[in-house]
Amino acid sequence: MLNLKQWVLVVACLCLAISIEARRKLKRDQEESLKTIEDQYDEDLGEIEPCQCGVFMSQQVGIREGRRGRPRGPPQGEPVVTYDTDSPSLPCGTGGFKHCVSKCLDVILKYLPRAGSVICGAIERDVYREKAFLFIKNCGGDWSPTNFSAGKEFCCKDGEHQKC
Numbered sequence: 001m002l003n004l005k006q007w008v009l010v011v012a013c014l015c016l017a018i019s020i021e022a023r024r025k026l027k028r029d030q031e032e033s034l035k036t037i038e039d040q041y042d043e044d045l046g047e048i049e050p051c052q053c054g055v056f057m058s059q060q061v062g063i064r065e066g067r068r069g070r071p072r073g074p075p076q077g078e079p080v081v082t083y084d085t086d087s088p089s090l091p092c093g094t095g096g097f098k099h100c101v102s103k104c105l106d107v108i109l110k111y112l113p114r115a116g117s118v119i120c121g122a123i124e125r126d127v128y129r130e131k132a133f134l135f136i137k138n139c140g141g142d143w144s145p146t147n148f149s150a151g152k153e154f155c156c157k158d159g160e161h162q163k164c
Contacts, residue, residue: 051100052137053107054079057123057154058130061145075135075143080123083107091151100138101146108134112150116161119154127156129164 042078056075085103111118119132135143155164 017078027070035099037104051085051096051103053083053100053104054135054137055081055119055132055144056135056143057119057127057132061099061133063131075133079135080119080132096138097136097144100136101134101148104134104136104146107149115150116154116156120161123156123159126158127154129153129155 056074056077056079059081060075060077062076083104085100108115115132120127131153134146134148136146137143153164155162
């Protein structure tokens with residue numbers, strides 16, 4: 001008789017442990033699905049806009065000649081080179097920003113070997129030892145810095161790329 005009571009107690013404890021674990025798993029699943037839904041609403045899926053890439057030179061972003069640094073504030077004037085994505089496919093928000101940066105980097109890497117001639121052909125002034133910085137514009141608004149720049153300096157004279 002004592003063995004039967006112990007057996008029933010063990011079975012009851014196992015059932016209790018299984019139900020507690022099932023509740024925890026259900027709660028985790030619900031939290032993950034709620035987080036996914038919140039992220040979708042965070043992205044504001046109602047607003048989907050094309051991504052725009054812009055390359056600005058050192059002087060336009062507040063970096064003086066011969067100095068190193070990161071862009072200080074919004075760029076001045078128009079970008080030297082721009083690229084618009086094909087279709088309005090990126091949501092507004094953090095996720096859209098990251099995808100936009102990724103698309104812009106893909107395009108820039110394609111043209112990087114001849115960046116000097118592209119930039120010098122597009123800029124309307126002489127350039128001496130300036131770097132090119134990538135900014136993006138997603139969902140309207142202002143140009144946003146990406147902290148990506150060309151690893152080299154550019155020198156342009158009369159629209160032609162020259163060695164610095």
